[in-house]
Amino acid sequence: MKEKRDGQQAAGLTANGGLSMNILVIESSPHKKGSSNLLAENFIQGAEEAGHKVTVFDAARANIHPCLGCDSCGMSGPCCQKDDMAGLREQIMQTDMLVFVTPLYYFGMSAQLKTVIDRFYSFNGALTGKNLKAALIVAAWDNRDWTMKDIKHITEELA
Ligand SMILES: Cc1cc2nc3c(=O)[nH]c(=O)nc-3n(C[C@H](O)[C@H](O)[C@H](O)COP(=O)(O)O)c2cc1C
Numbered sequence: 216m217k218e219k220r221d222g223q224q225a226a227g228l229t230a231n232g233g234l235s236m237n238i239l240v241i242e243s244s245p246h247k248k249g250s251s252n253l254l255a256e257n258f259i260q261g262a263e264e265a266g267h268k269v270t271v272f273d274a275a276r277a278n279i280h281p282c283l284g285c286d287s288c289g290m291s292g293p294c295c296q297k298d299d300m301a302g303l304r305e306q307i308m309q310t311d312m313l314v315f316v317t318p319l320y321y322f323g324m325s326a327q328l329k330t331v332i333d334r335f336y337s338f339n340g341a342l343t344g345k346n347l348k349a350a351l352i353v354a355a356w357d358n359r360d361w362t363m364k365d366i367k368h369i370t371e372e373l374a
Pocket residue numbers: 244245246248249250251252317318319320321322323354355356357358362
């Protein structure tokens with residue numbers, strides 16, 4: 216295991232001598248073979264070629280329910296809902312970088328991705344403390360210069 220930087224979990228080196236990362240890609244389009252997942256595929260290919268280890272989680276096909284806002288977790292305990300989020304939480308805590316992949320829906324992310332992000336609430340502190348790297352991949356229909364303004368702003372605030 217190489218020396219860890221910034222709490223990284225990664226072991227080994229990339230093609231250019233950097234630290235190899237564990238990267239978790241969270242896809243969220245109902246179109247399995249759609250545009251956002253195509254963009255993600257290209258990202259994954261590049262990341263793997265560079266020597267990173269990539270895992271994909273498909274939020275659009277997972278069993279993840281919206282946060283109930285019950286606060287029984289106190290932002291740091293187990294969630295009272297028993298679904299696929301527990302497994303995703305484990306994966307997130309083992310990763311160095313999160314990549315959010317979404318189609319643009321009314322200037323924001325898909326409901327599938329928003330549902331996952333809302334469920335971060337039950338481990339918000341642990342997640343913030345990890346200082347994860349993050350990236351966003353979005354597919355949209357139009358190409359006006361402000362198309363991505365709102366989703367970019369939200370994601371920058373989250374990161
Ligand atoms: C509910 C809904 C809302 C959408 N809102 C926008 C939008 O605000 N701006 C835009 O450019 N495209 C919008 N689109 C188009 C999608 O973002 C676009 O088709 C995208 O490429 C779909 O990605 P996917 O193939 O990964 O699902 C919307 C599509 C749907 C179904």
